[in-house]
Amino acid sequence: xxxxxxxxxxxxxxxxxxxxxxxxxxxxxxxxxxxxxxxxxxxxxxxxxxxxxxxxxxxxxxxxxxxxxxxxxxxxxxxxxxxxxxxxxxxxxxxxxxxxxxxxxxxxxxxxxxxxxxxxxxxxxxxxxxxxxxxxxxxxxxxxxxxxxxxxxxxxxxxxxxxxxxxxxxxxxxxxxxxxxxxxxxxxx
Amino acid sequence: xxxxxxxxxxxxxxxxxxxxxxxxxxxxxxxxxxxxxxxxxxxxxxxxxxxxxxxxxxxxxxxxxxxxxxxxxxxxxxxxxxxxxxxxxxxxxxxxxxxxxxxxxxxxxxxxxxxxxxxxxxxxxxxxxxxxxxxxxxxxxxxxxxxxxxxxxxxxxxxxxxxxxxxxxxxxxxxxxxxxxxxxxxxxxxxxxxxxxxxxxxxxxxxxxxxxxxxxxxxxxxxxxxxxxxxxxxxxxxxxxxxxxxx
Numbered sequence: 001x002x003x004x005x006x007x008x009x010x011x012x013x014x015x016x017x018x019x020x021x022x023x024x025x026x027x028x029x030x031x032x033x034x035x036x037x038x039x040x041x042x043x044x045x046x047x048x049x050x051x052x053x054x055x056x057x058x059x060x061x062x063x064x065x066x067x068x069x070x071x072x073x074x075x076x077x078x079x080x081x082x083x084x085x086x087x088x089x090x091x092x093x094x095x096x097x098x099x100x101x102x103x104x105x106x107x108x109x110x111x112x113x114x115x116x117x118x119x120x121x122x123x124x125x126x127x128x129x130x131x132x133x134x135x136x137x138x139x140x141x142x143x144x145x146x147x148x149x150x151x152x153x154x155x156x157x158x159x160x161x162x163x164x165x166x167x168x169x170x171x172x173x174x175x176x177x178x179x180x181x182x183x184x185x186x187x188x189x
Numbered sequence: 190x191x192x193x194x195x196x197x198x199x200x201x202x203x204x205x206x207x208x209x210x211x212x213x214x215x216x217x218x219x220x221x222x223x224x225x226x227x228x229x230x231x232x233x234x235x236x237x238x239x240x241x242x243x244x245x246x247x248x249x250x251x252x253x254x255x256x257x258x259x260x261x262x263x264x265x266x267x268x269x270x271x272x273x274x275x276x277x278x279x280x281x282x283x284x285x286x287x288x289x290x291x292x293x294x295x296x297x298x299x300x301x302x303x304x305x306x307x308x309x310x311x312x313x314x315x316x317x318x319x320x321x322x323x324x325x326x327x328x329x330x331x332x333x334x335x336x337x338x339x340x341x342x343x344x345x346x347x348x349x350x351x352x353x354x355x356x357x358x359x360x361x362x363x364x365x366x367x368x369x370x371x372x373x374x375x376x377x378x379x380x381x382x383x384x385x386x387x388x389x390x391x392x393x394x395x396x397x398x399x400x401x402x403x404x405x406x407x408x409x410x411x412x413x414x415x416x417x418x419x420x421x422x423x424x425x426x427x428x429x430x431x432x433x434x435x436x
Contacts, residue, residue, distance in 0.1 A: 019317060059310060071309025088305065094297035102296065114289055116250065117201030157300070158307040171295035173288060181207075181287050185280050 007031055008045055011038075012067075015045075021064025021155065062154035063161055089129075093122040097131060101153070102168050105135045105146035123147065131156060202250035203290040206283075253279060363396055368403035376413060376428040384424035 002010070014030065015022060024042065028035040042065055046058040055073050059066055069077060089097065096119045099111055111119045126132035127147075135148035149162070159165065173181070256276055363371075372387060384404065391397045404426055407413045414427040 017317065019313065019315065057310070059312075066312050068310040068312040074309040074311070077311055089301065091297065094301045095293055098293045098297040098300050101300065102293070114286070114293060115201050116203035116286065116290065155312065156307055157303050158310070166296075166299060168292060168296060171292045171299065173291045173295075177291070178284075178288055181291075182284055185284055185287075 002031075004041070007033075008041055008048075011041055011045055015058065015065060015067045018066065020151070021062045021066040023064040027065070059158070060160055061158055062151045066155070089125075090122065092119070093125055096122045097126055097149075097153075100126070100132050100147055101149050101162070101165060104148035106148075107138055107144035107146055109144060111147075203286060204294070206250060207287060207291055207294070250283075253283060362392060363399055365399055365402055365406065368396075368399045369406050372400065372403050372407065373412065376407075376426065377430070380428045382426050384426055387426060 010031070011027065014027070024035050024039050027042070028038045031038060042058065042060075046060075049056055049058055055070050056067050057070050059068050092115075095115060096111060099114050099119075100106055103110065103114070108118075108120060108123065111123070123132065127134075129152075131150055131153040132147050133150045134145050136146045138144040138146055154161065256279070375387065376382060384401070387404070388397045388400050391400060404413065404415060404424075408415050412429060414429050416425045416427070417423070
């Protein structure tokens with residue numbers, strides 16, 4: 001049995017080499033210890049890095065654990081790679097992303113219905129950025145391609161799983177706003 | 190190109206409608222038809238050639254709005270009017286779509302903020318180093334000096350000719366050319382012989398066949414005449430040197 005300090009060290013090494021979030025369960029198998037024990041060590045490693053003020057942080061994202069650079073180092077990283085971080089997503093892209101995130105799996109037709117406008121272009125952008133991907137085919141006629149968010153999306157959002165998305169109800173217009181829309185559309189009966 | 194600049198704000202007809210209703214607190218029915226139409230036509234004009242689908246989606250909504258507006262202008266219509274009911278249903282549908290759209294628009298803002306908050310974390314997306322990649326197992330792990338030496342011996346030894354099992358193929362003991370020469374010599378000497386005699390020294394069936402082919406070859410060259418009096422009878426082979434010289 002390795003000492004706690006040794007396991008912490010090996011854990012750090014494994015996470016350093018991993019190229020995607022590593023689930024706790026995988027690490028538990030690797031180190032032959034119960035998941036809750038690994039979880040405890042991971043949290044210890046996380047707070048060790050944080051308290052030491054390191055340039056690397058440990059994040060629990062996309063269903064696993066992954067080392068990432070500390071956000072305050074970002075400007076130096078950008079200068080280091082000699083490139084401005086690619087621009088923010090457009091409003092259209094964000095809207096499309098939001099609809100895909102909450103309504104997945106969703107077809108392009110359904111997307112267009114909600115946005116009132118074709119979203120094909122922005123969808124391509126989102127796919128090329130890896131945050132949206134094809135997740136299947138509609139069983140109905142035409143077998144439309146269905147889209148969903150990717151693991152990269154969760155990671156970029158700092159979310160562990162889709163269940164951690166804020167509730168859509170939080171974004172519903174309040175009753176006053178709905179009333180205003182209603183009266184804005186003209187006389188009722 | 191002020192229209193285009195203005196339009197950049199809107200992400201579609203629903204967005205524009207939402208803007209008209211919520212932001213400017215305008216009752217669409219109260220707005221002059223011309224204003225609404227103009228707003229939509231502007232939007233359409235700026236998009237038109239670029240994106241027909243978007244343009245038509247603007248027009249569809251504009252048409253719906255105009256129809257809603259017409260409700261106001263035709264007060265004589267009553268609730269039992271089937272056209273009116275249809276229109277009201279359309280209005281409810283539109284309201285529903287607006288609410289859904291407004292919800293996602295709001296969610297998008299939150300998502301954007303969250304993405305921005307997390308933009309500073311950079312994980313490594315690099316692939317595994319070659320020696321750790323699953324597709325490239327460490328092939329050197331089990332290698333010993335002895336194995337390497339054996340491999341070197343194998344590599345440096347001239348390769349053996351691959352052996353093909355030819356036991357089922359009958360060996361050709363004499364070639365056709367050789368047989369032709371041999372028969373020519375005999376016939377030049379004996380002048381007349383029989384095929385049986387010519388084959389008397391044949392060691393196997395193949396040599397008999399070769400002899401037959403050689404006789405045919407000589408016959409073709411007019412070096413011999415061949416005669417068989419009856420089926421399966423003796424085949425007489427006669428040397429005809431004069432014709433041979435001409436061939």
